[in-house]
Amino acid sequence: MCGIVGYIGRRAAYPILIKGLHRLEYRGYDSAGVALINEQGKLNVYKAKGKVSQLEAYAADKDTGGTIGIAHTRWATHGEPNTVNAHPHYSESERLAIIHNGIIENYAVLKAGLQQEGYTFKSETDTEVLVQLIEYTQLNKHVDLKTAVQLALQQVIGAYAIAILDKDHPDTLIAARKGSPLVVGIGEGEYFLASDATPIVEYTDQVIYIEDEEVVSICMPATSGSAGLPPLRGGQGEGFLNITTINNVEKTPEIKRLELSLSQLEKGGYPHFMLKEIFEQPRTLTDSMRGRVNVRQDNIALSGFIDNKDRFLNAKRIIITACGTSWHAGLIAMYAIEEFAQIPVEVEYSSEFRYRKPVINKDDVVIAISQSGETADTLAAIQLAKSKGAFIFSICNVIGASIPRLSDSGCYTHVGPEIGVASTKAFTAQVVALTMLALCIGREKGTLAPDQYLRIVRELGQIPDKIERVLSQNKRIADFAKTFTYAQNFIYLGRGYNYPVALEGALKLKEISYIHAEGYPAAEMKHGPIALISQEMPVVVVAPHCGTYEKVVSNIQEIKARKGRVIAVVTEGDEVVSKIADYTIEIPETEECLTPLLTVIPLQLLAYHIAVVKGCDVDQPRNLAKSVTVE
Numbered sequence: 001m002c003g004i005v006g007y008i009g010r011r012a013a014y015p016i017l018i019k020g021l022h023r024l025e026y027r028g029y030d031s032a033g034v035a036l037i038n039e040q041g042k043l044n045v046y047k048a049k050g051k052v053s054q055l056e057a058y059a060a061d062k063d064t065g066g067t068i069g070i071a072h073t074r075w076a077t078h079g080e081p082n083t084v085n086a087h088p089h090y091s092e093s094e095r096l097a098i099i100h101n102g103i104i105e106n107y108a109v110l111k112a113g114l115q116q117e118g119y120t121f122k123s124e125t126d127t128e129v130l131v132q133l134i135e136y137t138q139l140n141k142h143v144d145l146k147t148a149v150q151l152a153l154q155q156v157i158g159a160y161a162i163a164i165l166d167k168d169h170p171d172t173l174i175a176a177r178k179g180s181p182l183v184v185g186i187g188e189g190e191y192f193l194a195s196d197a198t199p200i201v202e203y204t205d206q207v208i209y210i211e212d213e214e215v216v217s218i219c220m221p222a223t224s225g226s227a228g229l230p231p232l233r234g235g236q237g238e239g240f241l242n243i244t245t246i247n248n249v250e251k252t253p254e255i256k257r258l259e260l261s262l263s264q265l266e267k268g269g270y271p272h273f274m275l276k277e278i279f280e281q282p283r284t285l286t287d288s289m290r291g292r293v294n295v296r297q298d299n300i301a302l303s304g305f306i307d308n309k310d311r312f313l314n315a316k317r318i319i320i321t322a323c324g325t326s327w328h329a330g331l332i333a334m335y336a337i338e339e340f341a342q343i344p345v346e347v348e349y350s351s352e353f354r355y356r357k358p359v360i361n362k363d364d365v366v367i368a369i370s371q372s373g374e375t376a377d378t379l380a381a382i383q384l385a386k387s388k389g390a391f392i393f394s395i396c397n398v399i400g401a402s403i404p405r406l407s408d409s410g411c412y413t414h415v416g417p418e419i420g421v422a423s424t425k426a427f428t429a430q431v432v433a434l435t436m437l438a439l440c441i442g443r444e445k446g447t448l449a450p451d452q453y454l455r456i457v458r459e460l461g462q463i464p465d466k467i468e469r470v471l472s473q474n475k476r477i478a479d480f481a482k483t484f485t486y487a488q489n490f491i492y493l494g495r496g497y498n499y500p501v502a503l504e505g506a507l508k509l510k511e512i513s514y515i516h517a518e519g520y521p522a523a524e525m526k527h528g529p530i531a532l533i534s535q536e537m538p539v540v541v542v543a544p545h546c547g548t549y550e551k552v553v554s555n556i557q558e559i560k561a562r563k564g565r566v567i568a569v570v571t572e573g574d575e576v577v578s579k580i581a582d583y584t585i586e587i588p589e590t591e592e593c594l595t596p597l598l599t600v601i602p603l604q605l606l607a608y609h610i611a612v613v614k615g616c617d618v619d620q621p622r623n624l625a626k627s628v629t630v631e
Contacts (some may be wrong), residue, residue: 002087002101003073003264004182005199006163008173008220009190013069014059018193019184020199026419029620030081031286032073035088035165036066045097047086051620053194068173068220068251070163070193072099081507088165090130091135092119093178094213096145096166098131101195102159103182108316111153127173130162130403140267146244147173153178153215153246159376181374181402184218184241187256191218191241196398197258198374198417205258209400210243211560214251217242236570257365259399265536272618274512278604279471281425282464283414285597288429289393289460292436297461304409305440306392311408312441313389315365315478319358319390320347322369325423325507326430329395329502332596333434339593340442344488350377354384362389365546367434370394371418371426373401383408395433397426413436416543422511424604427504428467428597434514435460436594459591463598466588470601473585476558477602480567480583481609487538490517491529492603495552501542505603512621513611533562541581541605542599545571546592556580567606 003024007013016439019033023031032055033047044063048054052073072087080164088097104110107126110133115121118130124230133155138148145166153160157180166172169425175182175193185192185200185207192200193216197207205361210216218241243251270276293300305312314477319339320330328351335344350356350368360366366385370378372394382403394403397418413429439456440563442448503519510517520529522541533539539559543552553576559566560580568581570587579583585600587604611618 002195003086004070004072004101004161004163004195005192006099006173006193007073007190008177009187010067011190012064013066014064014092016199016203017058017071018052019046020073020192020194021055023198024195025052025073026421030074031083031086032071033086034064034069034071035057035099036064036069037165037167038063038065038171041167041170043094043097043165045088045090047083047085048087049081049083060216066170067166070097070099070165070173071499072101073349074450077103080124085123087125087127088423089123089131091127091131091137095168096131096135098127098134098162100127100130101161102178103158103333104130104160105158105487106156107158126158130160131154131164134164136403141171142602145169145172146215147248149176149246150172150215150244150246151181153213153487161195164479164571171219171221173218175210175218176214177210177214179376179379179402181372182216184208184210184216185258186241189220191220193218198419201258207258208241208243208253208255209405211251212402212630213246214243215246225562251308256400272420272608272612274422274424274608274618277425278419278601278608280415280469280472281428281601284429286464287414287416287468289436290414291459291460297458300436300439300457302411302436302440304411305437307392308390308409309441309444310363313445314363315343315391316361316363318343318365318367319353319360319385320345320367320369321350321353321385322347322380323350323375323377324453325427325504326369326371326378326395328500328504328507329430329434330367331503332431332497333367333438335497336435336438336593337441340438340448341445342447343441348381350375350421353572354381356446358384360385360390362390365389366392367389367437368392368403368407369396369430369431369434370393370398370403370424371399371403371413373403375403376421379403379406393437395430397429407408421621422508422607422618424508428600431596432460432463447604456591456593459594463590465518466590467601469588470585470598471605473602474605477585478607478609481606482613484538484567485548485610485613487515487536489532490515490538491525491532491541492517492519492540493552493555494519494599495522496547497592498542498544498599501603502540504600505540505542505607508604508607509610512607512618513614513616514622515610522552525555525558530558530562533564535563535565538565540567540569540603541577542569542603543574543577544569544587544592544595544599545574545589545593553577553580569602
């Protein structure tokens with residue numbers, strides 16, 4: 001959460017920074033700000049509460065000149081969203097300006113010490129404490145800015161990705177990270193800085209992923225005339241990039257090629273990124289399976305499993321750790337792994353797992369699931385598990401992110417950037433990846449019958465086409481979704497593989513429409529939630545014709561007997577539930593373990609259309625950010 005972007009080079013910085021902020025706005029949109037050093041050496045800081053457009057309006061008549069700058073879009077942690085708490089923050093002398101993503105856990109202690117030294121503070125943020133600490137260190141230790149940053153960060157407890165400008169050194173940009181992502185883009189005579197690659201892709205495909213406790217110093221003397229500079233140099237030449245640790249250990253930058261296209265960051269004619277990403281799922285799941293499910297659709301090959309086969313086959317237990325939507329994908333994986341591989345599975349919220357002193361053994365396999373690969377709690381959970389000797393396998397979407405880098409092995413989902421805050425295509429890709437892993441383990445262990453393995457693999461290859469058939473009902477879902485905008489509460493019910501889908505459907509509705517919703521196993525309705533059933537309480541029932549179908553039908557009859565309104569997701573040709581429910585959405589028939597990939601699609605569309613009719617900001621729902629990189 002929070003978006004960071006920086007630029008140093010030969011071009012005007014402001015347009016690049018603003019465009020970058022728009023690309024990063026899915027990471028935070030409580031407030032935004034920019035700092036620029038103009039040609040006269042003045043450090044200008046402009047900030048505004050609200051979205052990036054508010055910042056643009058405020059800065060429209062201001063001096064936005066300069067070829068070096070930093071910018072930030074905020075998701076508030078310390079201090080309410082307002083202009084004062086917005087980033088960038090000045091130091092006491094207003095010589096330095098800083099932007100920051102993360103949380104400084106010991107900021108109160110540091111602040112008290114600085115106040116005793118006579119420093120005053122304008123904001124409620126931990127970030128202002130950090131810039132004051134850096135300036136104090138520089139002045140009292142008589143060191144250069146980079147050294148001051150290194151020394152100050154040695155005193156910091158917490159997570160950070162920072163970028164700093166010094167008006168006395170208008171040719172230098174300094175940045176550092178720990179626990180929050182940071183990437184440097186390398187252009188021709190220019191450098192870019194961002195919390196992820198989305199603002200960079202338009203300008204370069206050469207990037208450096210900054211590691212924890214690394215400090216980056218980029219110097220471009222006489223940037224206005226630097227065209228033709230080599231893209232990367234060391235030393236004190238015309239332009240250079242230098243990386244050290246906070247303990248001043250020199251690091252050799254590793255340049256990687258960015259696998260991202262500009263078209264992936266555009267809406268492509270859809271009114272919202274979320275709808276685009278829902279409709280992308282047939283293609284993204286095909287991409288996720290490409291090279292893994294062979295062309296004959298009779299075998300799966302996952303390199304992350306093949307290279308570490310013994311760790312899975314000898315595992316006494318598999319622990320899945322994740323947050324939010326990824327946790328729901330983990331629940332579906334629990335059903336599949338236990339059914340196919342006969343290995344006990346525990347699914348843990350990362351935020352709870354890391355703090356409850358879990359018993360972890362060396363023969364455990366820990367599967368970490370995170371779309372961004374930067375989720376703070378999941379990252380901390382696998383660090384804990386790794387310290388106990390467990391084998392770490394990650395399911396992530398972002399190549400080069402922190403979680404896959406820390407893992408022993410893993411599987412990328414390859415769905416491209418997901419801009420909508422409410423996860424859709426990332427969820428289905430995670431379910432596909434985890435299902436393929438379960439099938440591989442079961443086949444190798446001999447706990448999954450060959451004919452069942454073959455049947456499921458072949459059906460997996462048909463899922464993208466079957467999702468297309470579900471998506472063809474979009475207009476009808478949009479029409480009846482209008483009926484339910486009055487609702488204050490929803491209940492979602494499912495059983496077996498589709499109980500996690502009920503949880504996911506409820507989460508989607510909460511996230512983007514702000515309607516309270518809860519998911520339950522259908523049989524648990526009689527243990528409390530049935531008391532809520534009335535004409536004013538819509539109930540969504542996930543009821544494909546498999547598994548415990550007859551029991552779910554009974555649950556629906558119980559709801560209707562109490563005048564509840566039922567929206568049911570059923571298998572094509574269903575003649576029982578269709579006669580009872582108020583509205584039905586059909587999915588094609590498939591293997592029970594694969595039904596979540598189809599049943600979740602109508603729930604994504606239902607949440608989307610209810611939110612749109614209510615006038616909610618679908619792509620940027622209030623109080624939420626795409627990637628939770630702080631606790």
